[in-house]
Amino acid sequence: MIIVCGYGTVGKNAVTELKEKGARFVVVDRKEIDEDIPFVKGDAGTEETLKKAGIGEATALIACTDRDSTNALIVLMAKTLNPKIKALAVVKKDESISKLYKTGADYVVSDAVIGGQLLAKNTASPYVGGFIDRLTIAKNVEITEIPIPQNSPFAGKTLRETGIRKKTGVSVLAIRREDDIILSPRRDTEIKGGDRLVVIGETDRIREVFNMARGL
Amino acid sequence: MRLWNVKTRIRALGLSLMTLFLTGVVGFVLIKTYVEGEHVTFVEAMYWTIITLTTLGYYPPGVGLTSDIGMAFTILIVGSGVIIIFVGVPSVVAPWFEERLQRATKARKTPLPEGGHIVVVGYNPTSRYAIEELRHHGFASVVVDEDREHEQELLEKGVPFVWGDPTDEETLKKARLDTSLGLMLTGQDDVNIFAAITARKVNPEVHIVSIARDPEKEKLLYKIGVNKVVSPGSFVGRMLANRALGRYEADIIEGKKLLGGLEMRQYTLTPRSGITGKTLAESGIGEKTGILVIGVWREGELTVTPQPDFVFKEGDIVVIMGTSAQMLAFENTFGGIAG
Numbered sequence: 001m002i003i004v005c006g007y008g009t010v011g012k013n014a015v016t017e018l019k020e021k022g023a024r025f026v027v028v029d030r031k032e033i034d035e036d037i038p039f040v041k042g043d044a045g046t047e048e049t050l051k052k053a054g055i056g057e058a059t060a061l062i063a064c065t066d067r068d069s070t071n072a073l074i075v076l077m078a079k080t081l082n083p084k085i086k087a088l089a090v091v092k093k094d095e096s097i098s099k100l101y102k103t104g105a106d107y108v109v110s111d112a113v114i115g116g117q118l119l120a121k122n123t124a125s126p127y128v129g130g131f132i133d134r135l136t137i138a139k140n141v142e143i144t145e146i147p148i149p150q151n152s153p154f155a156g157k158t159l160r161e162t163g164i165r166k167k168t169g170v171s172v173l174a175i176r177r178e179d180d181i182i183l184s185p186r187r188d189t190e191i192k193g194g195d196r197l198v199v200i201g202e203t204d205r206i207r208e209v210f211n212m213a214r215g216l
Numbered sequence: 217m218r219l220w221n222v223k224t225r226i227r228a229l230g231l232s233l234m235t236l237f238l239t240g241v242v243g244f245v246l247i248k249t250y251v252e253g254e255h256v257t258f259v260e261a262m263y264w265t266i267i268t269l270t271t272l273g274y275y276p277p278g279v280g281l282t283s284d285i286g287m288a289f290t291i292l293i294v295g296s297g298v299i300i301i302f303v304g305v306p307s308v309v310a311p312w313f314e315e316r317l318q319r320a321t322k323a324r325k326t327p328l329p330e331g332g333h334i335v336v337v338g339y340n341p342t343s344r345y346a347i348e349e350l351r352h353h354g355f356a357s358v359v360v361d362e363d364r365e366h367e368q369e370l371l372e373k374g375v376p377f378v379w380g381d382p383t384d385e386e387t388l389k390k391a392r393l394d395t396s397l398g399l400m401l402t403g404q405d406d407v408n409i410f411a412a413i414t415a416r417k418v419n420p421e422v423h424i425v426s427i428a429r430d431p432e433k434e435k436l437l438y439k440i441g442v443n444k445v446v447s448p449g450s451f452v453g454r455m456l457a458n459r460a461l462g463r464y465e466a467d468i469i470e471g472k473k474l475l476g477g478l479e480m481r482q483y484t485l486t487p488r489s490g491i492t493g494k495t496l497a498e499s500g501i502g503e504k505t506g507i508l509v510i511g512v513w514r515e516g517e518l519t520v521t522p523q524p525d526f527v528f529k530e531g532d533i534v535v536i537m538g539t540s541a542q543m544l545a546f547e548n549t550f551g552g553i554a555g
Contacts, residue, residue: 002460009431013453014460021461060460064453088456094341107459114455115402115427115448116345122425122444123334123346123398124353127482127513127533129444134511134518141511141520171508171521173478173537183477184506184538200510200537201521 001025001058005044005074006065007033010090010111014062026053045073047081055081063089063105068096072103079104143173143200146213150193153215160187168208170201222311229304233269236300240265240293247286254278269297326376329356331395337382337411338403339366342427342448346400347375357400358391383410388418401426401442405433409440416441477539480510485532490550492532497524501536505545511535 002018004011007029015037018025026038028049033039042049044065055061061078063071068091075087088107089100100108122129134141148154154162164170175182175189176196182189191197197213199206241261248256264279266272268290281290333356336343347357358376359366370377380387382403388411393399399415399422401408408426415424428434428447437445485492491499501507512519512526513533519526528534536546 002457009447009449010453010456013431013450014457015453017454017457018460021457023457023461062456062460064456086460088459090452090456107456109452109456110341111448111452112341113345114452115342115446116347117349118446118448118451119342119346119400119402119425119427120349120353122446123400123423124350124355125480125482126423126444128480128535130513131480131511131518131535134520165521166524169521169523171510173508181477184508184542186506187502200508 001054003028003044003050003053003055003058003061003078005029005061005063005071007031008064008066010064011062014064028053045070045077047077050074050077050081055085058082058085060086060088063087066092068092068100072096072100075100075105076103140202141200142203142206143198144206145176146197146199146206146210148191148193148195148197148213151215152193152213154191154213155193156190158188158190159185162191162212164197164199164209164212167212168201168205170199170205170209172197172199174198222308222315225304225308225311229300229308232300232304236269236293236296237265240268243289243293244281247281247283247289251283251285252281265293268293269301271298326371326374328358328376328378328392331392331397332356333358333392333396334398334400335360335388335391335393335396336400336402337361338401338407339363339370340402343400343402346402347373355397358396360387360391382407383414385414385418388415393419393422396422398423398425400424405429405437408442409433409436412437412440412442478537479540479543480535480537481543483534483536485528485530485534487530489528489530491528492530494528495524496522496526496528499528501546501550504549505538506542507536507538507546509534510537 002023002025004014004018004025005028007027011027011029015025015027026040027033028040028042028044030041030043032041040049040053042052044050044063055078061074063074065071065074071089071091075089078085078087087105089105091097091100091108091110092112094110094112097108097110118129121132135143159172164172172185173183175185175191176198177192199209244261244264245256248254260279264275267275271294281287334350336347336357336359339359339361343359347359350357358378359370360378360380360382362379362381364379367377367379378387378391380390382388393415396419401411401424403411405428412424412426415422424442425444425446426437426442428437428445429449431447431450434445434447491501496509501509510521512522512528512535514529514531538546
């Protein structure tokens with residue numbers, strides 16, 4: 001379950017995305033919202049509100065109120081109540097980035113940085129920008145991780161031998177092996193049980209690779 | 217090493233000279249009156265102090281100090297004067313000249329490029345990143361803003377600045393929008409909309425990219441002819457949601473290298489490109505460089521991760537992914553492909 005704190009532009013779009021992905025979530029905001037979604041009214045920086053929202057069983061929290069200091073407080077409180085939670089936050093000022101990381105956030109992003117990057121990408125390399133749009137907006141292309149079970153038919157084979165690319169058109173960008181990562185692996189790289197393949201391709205075809213990896 | 221800046225030094229020098237001068241005047245009067253028992257005038261006191269401080273050392277009759285205490289006092293003032301003047305003055309004059317010279321030789325404006333630049337409307341945290349990123353890709357920017365607050369910062373960064381209302385035709389012309397490669401609008405939504413309308417009048421062909429602070433303004437910006445609208449607010453929302461679900465798209469959007477090392481680039485194929493007319497397998501891109509072709513744009517259509525038998529055509533825009541080393545290998549092997 002994911003807790004979204006703050007229902008502004010960022011919060012609303014996070015919710016849209018979570019709905020599309022079929023993820024469970026709850027929104028926390030100080031003001032009442034007129035939408036029929038799981039909602040807790042209150043100050044997300046307080047123990048009471050976070051507990052009401054189910055912080056104990058939440059896997060992740062997105063702090064996206066419009067104040068950096070509020071977001072810092074939310075992350076701090078969330079991490080105190082549930083140290084295992086993945087805390088993500090958005091900030092307005094760049095100098096807040098390091099401060100938010102100090103409160104224990106796992107991932108902090110500044111909308112000024114994102115805006116700048118998006119503008120530059122779409123000016124300097126519009127087709128890379130277009131590709132990113134397909135990844136994030138059109139949704140028919142994705143980058144995702146595929147776990148390889150120990151008894152997978154892929155285990156012990158090289159990338160070429162698995163036939164992933166030939167049969168599905170999906171490309172392997174990297175192999176995660178324990179704490180290591182092999183970027184752009186060669187075709188003769190051997191896959192081991194327990195590896196995680198990071199792949200790029202069309203969503204439907206990636207699903208096929210998931211099944212192939214499990215021997216289905 | 218600079219202990220103090222020039223201004224502080226000048227002040228310190230002035231202050232110590234003043235103190236020494238007053239000490240001299242007061243000391244002279246006291247010693248002359250109470251020790252040597254002579255009558256003195258204020259002018260005599262000043263005269264004595266200046267003659268002593270400047271080490272001229274010539275005293276008309278009746279002005280010099282002749283008692284032991286008086287002569288000791290004279291030595292003290294001469295000594296202090298020498299130290300302050302010979303140490304203090306050079307430490308002020310040289311840096312002061314230096315600063316003057318620097319100011320005189322430094323151009324007060326960064327010259328505008330003739331063309332091929334990007335006109336950036338608004339200077340703020342967002343455009344600061346965008347300009348940095350553009351520079352990284354080899355594009356020059358010219359900033360237009362009606363606020364002069366950041367003029368000095370831009371000057372130091374060597375980014376040309378045009379001061380004026382970005383919704384004014386004259387201002388955009390001054391920024392050489394007519395010969396520019398593109399216009400980037402990073403201001404408030406109303407300014408962006410009005411600037412885009414103005415820009416279309418000045419240069420109907422220019423590629424316009426705009427930010428929409430409020431995602432609802434997106435369609436308005438498209439309607440008036442902006443080529444691409446980005447709305448960071450909605451992007452960040454989607455990206456954080458994906459992150460929360462453990463997905464990777466976020467890394468690329470953020471401009472970071474994916475998984476800590478992979479980056480994306482685009483290349484346009486010309487008739488001279490070595491791979492035009494070949495299949496992906498024949499091109500040998502993968503074997504020679506390790507680069508992955510993750511997409512090909514052709515007439516607005518995107519083919520994702522093309523198959524080995526995919527045939528490259530002139531005008532195709534190829535999106536590739538790989539590490540920096542692989543990118544370098546790619547450029548070396550397929551140089552001249554770029555566009």
